[in-house]
Amino acid sequence: MPGIALLVFREVLEAALIITIVCAATRGVPRRGLFVGGGLILGVLGAMLVALFAGALANAFSGVGQEVFNAGVLLAAVFMISWHVLWMSSHGRAMAAEMQALGGAVQSGSSSLMMLLLVVALAVLREGSEVVLFLYGMVAGGAVGVLGGLALGVIAGSAVGFALYYGLLRIPLRHFFSATNAMLMLLAAGLAASAARYLVQANLLPALTDPLWDSSWLLSNGSLAGQTLHILIGYDARPSGIMLVFYTVTLLILLGGMRWVSRAADPRAGPAAAAIAAQPQS
Template structure:
C-alpha cells in the first residue's frame, strides 16, 4: 500500500513539475519576466489550494457515510480512481508530444494581452488537474487510514514528492541519464497495472455487496506459488491485482479491462504522417 502511495505521488508530482517547468522556462524568455513569474507562482498556489479543497471535501463526505452507504462510497472512489488512471494515461499518450506547445500557446495569448488572471487560470487549472487526480488516487488507495498508518502514509507521500524533484532534475539533464520518453513509458505501464489492481478491488466489493455474481469462487488456488497474504505477495497484489484465490467474475472483468486499455492506447497513439509516393 505505501509503495503505491509513493509511486502515485512521485508520478503525479513529476508531471506537475513538468507543467510548471515548461511555463517557467517560457516566462523567463519574456521581456516582463519578473511580473509574469509572480502570476505564475500565484497560479501554482491556487492550483494546489483547489486540490487540497477537493481532498478536504472527500474526507468530509466520507464521514457522512457509514455501513452499506460507506461501502458504496468507497466502491465509487475506487472505480473513479481506476477510470482516472486510464484517462490520464490515454490523455498523456495523445497530448504528450504537443503539451509544451499547447501550454506556451495559452500563456502567449494571456501574456500578449496582459491578461494576468487568464495566465493564473491556465496554471491553476493545469496544477489542479494533477493535484485532484493525486487526491482521488490516494483516497481510492485508502486515505482513511489512522494512527501509525497515517504517519507512514504521510511519510510515503513526502518521500514520493522528494523523489519527484530528484527525478525531474535527472530528466532535465537532456536524456543523458533518463529520458522523458522512457519515464512516461515505464510509469504508464505501472499506472495501468495499479488501475487494474483498483478494478479488482472494486469488483470484489461489488461481489461482496451481491451486486455481481462471483460465478466460480475460487477458480483456483495458487497460494503455494505466491500467497497474496504474505509480504511479497501483498506487494504484487497491490500493484497488479493478483489474487491467489480469484473469482471467475474478477478474472473476466480484469481481462476486459486490459482489452479496453489496449484499444484506447492504440487509438490515442499518434500515427506517423503517410508519405505520398512520387510518380
C-alpha cells in the same frame, strides 16, 4: 503503536504510490504542485466527511454502503487515470519534444491537471477515510500511542512514495512517457479489479469463480511485497473470475484507445519534432 503504524503505512503507501505514478506522468507540466496540493486537501476533507457520516454510509444500500462507496471511488479513479493515459498518448510525444527543445518549459497540459487533482483527491479520500475510521475505533477502544503510530505510518508510506517518484525521474526522457503510461494502465486495471471485488461483496455482481486461483503460497496478499504489487499492477493471490474480467477489459480498452489516439495525434507531433531537427548541431 506498531500495529497502528503498520495499518496507516499500508493505507498511506497505497495512496502515495497512486499519486507518485500520476505525478511522474505529468512531469514538466506547469502548476502541477498546486493541483496535487489541492487534491490532497480535498481528499483529506472528504475523508473526514466520510468518517463523520460513517454510520449512515454503512447502513446505506441495505448494509453494503461502504462496499458500494469504495467501488464507486475506485471506478471514478479508473476513469480519471484512463482519461489521462489517453491524453498523454496524444500529447506525450509533443511534450517530450518541447521539453528537450525548450529546457522543460512545457505550456500544455492544463486540462490534464484537473484530472490529476481528481485522481489525487480520490486516492486520499478512499485511503484516508479508512485510516480515519480505524483510528476513531482505536481511540474509542482506549488504545494508546495512536498519534505516534499515525505519524510513523504517514512518514514511512510517504518516504516509499518519494523513493519511487525520484526513481521514475531517472528514466531517460525518450522512454519516460511510455514507461509511466504502462504503469498507469496497470494501475487502472488493478483498481478496476478491486472495484469488482467490492461489488461482489455487495452482491451486485456475480463472482463467476472464486477463487480463480490461489498463489498465497508464493506471495500472500498480506505481505509487503504482495501489497505493493497489488497497488502497482493489481496483484491478488485469490482473484475471482469477475475481477480478471474487469482487469482484462480495462487493459484492452486502454491499449485500443492509446493506439487510436496515437495515430490521430501523429500529425500534431510533426512541428515540434521538426523544430528540434532544424536546430544546429554542436
